[in-house]
Amino acid sequence: MKKYNIKNLSCPSCASKIQDELSKLDEVNFVSINYAAGSITIDTENMGKIKRKILEVEPEVEIEDINPEHNRSSMRLLAENKRSIIKIITSILLLLVGIVFEDALHNTAYHLAEYIIFVFAYLVVGWNVIKMAVKNIIKGLVFSEHFLMTIATLGAFAIHEMPEAVAVMLFYIIGEMFQGIAVNKSRRSIKSLLEIKPDFANLIKNGESQKVSPNNVKVGDIIVVRAGEKIPLDGIIIDGNSFVNTSALTGESVPRKLNINDQALAGMINQSGLLTIKVTKHFNESSISRILDMVGNATAKKAETEKLITTIAKYYTPIVVTTAALIAFLPPLLFLDQSFSEWIYRALVILVISCPCALVISIPLGYFGGIGGASRNGILVKGSNFLDALTQVKTVVFDKTGTLTKGEFKVSEIVASNGYTESEILKYAAYAESNSNHPIASSIIEAWGNIINIDRISQVNEISGHGIEAVVDDKTIIAGNDKLLHKKQISHPNCNVKGTVIHIAVNNIYAGYIIISDTLKKDAIKVIEKLKKRNIYTVMLTGDNKHTAEAYSNILQVDKYYAELLPEDKVKHIEHLIFENKNGKVAFVGDGINDAPVIARADIGIAMGALGSDAAIETADVVLMDDLPSKVDEAIDIASRTRAIVWQNISFAIAVKALFILLGTFGIATMWEAVFGDMGVALIAILNANRILRMK
Secondary structure (H helix, E strand, O other): OEEEEEEOOOOHHHHHHHHHHHHOOOOEEEEEEEOOOOEEEEEEOOHHHHHHHHHHHOOOOEEEEOOOOOOOOHHHHHHHOHHHHHHHHHHHHHHHHHHHOHHHHHOOOOHHHHHHHHHHHHHHHHHHHHHHHHHHHHOOOOOOHHHHHHHHHHHHHHOOOHHHHHHHHHHHHHHHHHHHHHHHHHHHHHHHHHOOOOOOEEEEEOOEEEEEOHHHOOOOOEEEEOOOOEOOOOEEEEEOOEEEEOHHHHOOOOOEEEOOOOEEOOOOEEOOOOEEEEEOOOHHHOHHHHHHHHHHHHHHOOOHHHHHHHHHHHHHHHHHHHHHHHHHHHHHHHOOOOOHHHHHHHHHHHHHHOOOHHHHHHHHHHHHHHHHHHHHOOEEEOOHHHHHHHOOEEEEEEEHHHHHEOOOOEEEEEEEOOOOOHHHHHHHHHHHOOOOOOHHHHHHHHHHOOOOOHHHEEEEEEEOOOEEEEEEOOEEEEEEOHHHHHHOOOOOOOOOOOOEEEEEEEOOEEEEEEEEEOOEOOOHHHHHHHHHHOOOEEEEEOOOOHHHHHHHHHHHOOOEEEOOOOHHHHHHHHHHHHHHOOOOEEEEEEOOHHHHHHHHHOOEEEEEOOOOOHHHHHHOOEEEOOOOOOHHHHHHHHHHHHHHHHHHHHHHHHHHHHHHHHHHHOOOOOHHHHHHHHHHHHHHHHHHHHHHHHOO
């Protein structure tokens, strides 16, 4: 499977058409065209046949190898449009000559010269359009925008409206060129996100540093990152400290301080000191690689609005052509005082204004602009369908630990019972939890602070959702929640301990408990407030006991909370909320491996991307790269603004076209006005769609 750049792809429907035709070939095992990124991914051994097929379907489209150094600057865009600019200037000069001398030529023996000038001016800009229309007709694709422009302009020649015929084709080509520039500008904004890919890694081998491709670095290798360089792979800092720029990953402009034992993510830019990093993930599994894949594939999942417009476009042009034909011939046939030339002219005006370019191009442009704008703010949306879904969210459900709280647990209190000391309780808890990588287990081991001799542990049994049973020094240690004590029928004085609590029992005798403290994230309260202003119902799910959950619930002011939940319980609650919210979407925000099933079940799954588990990130529809819950509100805001701009374009385009069709039918609008109306609508809609990319 290989990826290529795809050039001269002017609209999403063209991309769909090429993809459909290529997928029918026996030589093609897989094909996917990404219109937003201007790329095609294909699995085939016969690229020659693929290129020929693309030329058959869309003669102007080309594919080329991806060049990482390729820079589509403004000067390059002008260079790419050089031929079009020369044709446009030539046609304008000939058109002006024809208009200035039209009366003189028409009334003299040089009548033929009038035709020669206008026909030549017309063919300079219109030949490719006519050629495309003919090729499409041969292939059975009669009703295309090329067909509309060709029939409208040839009809104008037929009724001797030659300057207007040239002007229609001229402004159509000018509009197409500016549309192409606008699309490429938007596409470059998304492609600029892909430029965060690191080019090299400084691998330490035999005590020496050598530059290698990030793909050639293995897990466990040691790399160094100097000031000004990108961190090429995910890893743990084993030496040095520095401030890093995380904007490529999170959209956050404030530098972050990294010290020894901190996690460094691929794509961060080292701003000051020298960092030595032990690689923990292969490049293909790194944060930056996930971002590249998510952004690159996001536009493949289309919103319902996009699908609707694509479907309408298939029937729109035949209806327009039929309507124009009826307007051209019915009035003169039914009323003797009406002339064919007058009604044919009106029909041609309707054909010109009815071109669906504004809708077909600007709507997908709006959606992948929304995806690009979100990505630049540290929010990865995996498809425009999820942007639409975010606008319909009525309930947001949060996991607590690691989502609303930092997940940075510390032992804050130890309460001993039945003659045991605090030190003994902490020791037994540390040994029981020694094989767990859960943050709570890590906090207990850190508080114990001594070396754990694993030879003293003979058996460990993890009881899902309850705790751990282990044999330490031939003593059976129970470390878990209140439910585990009841399950093991261990007598204990207090069931209702406030806070995150680990109860300890030794040989079925209650020894005491350890209270673990966690802190809320700095924006956790703020996001609940903002969501409530949107009239969005908020829910918190947690595996903590009821008293801990109640305490956090009161601080956060969530509408509802559910405590002491196993992973399967969270799924049941989500399903119940989805059933109750038939007129809206339910979003779930989580970060852990145990959240993956709930993220998958929710209408919209949202995962924390910086510290969240790979399973949660892969399952999620939206990924928050800086782990801030306030990004949930930002994601909804970006989605709402994207949808608003898309519907602005739809409403504006339909309203203007309907007005001009009405004016054209009554003979008020001319072809000049129609072509300005058509191209003007398309360009305004595209510029409006580009506003989304500048959202902050």
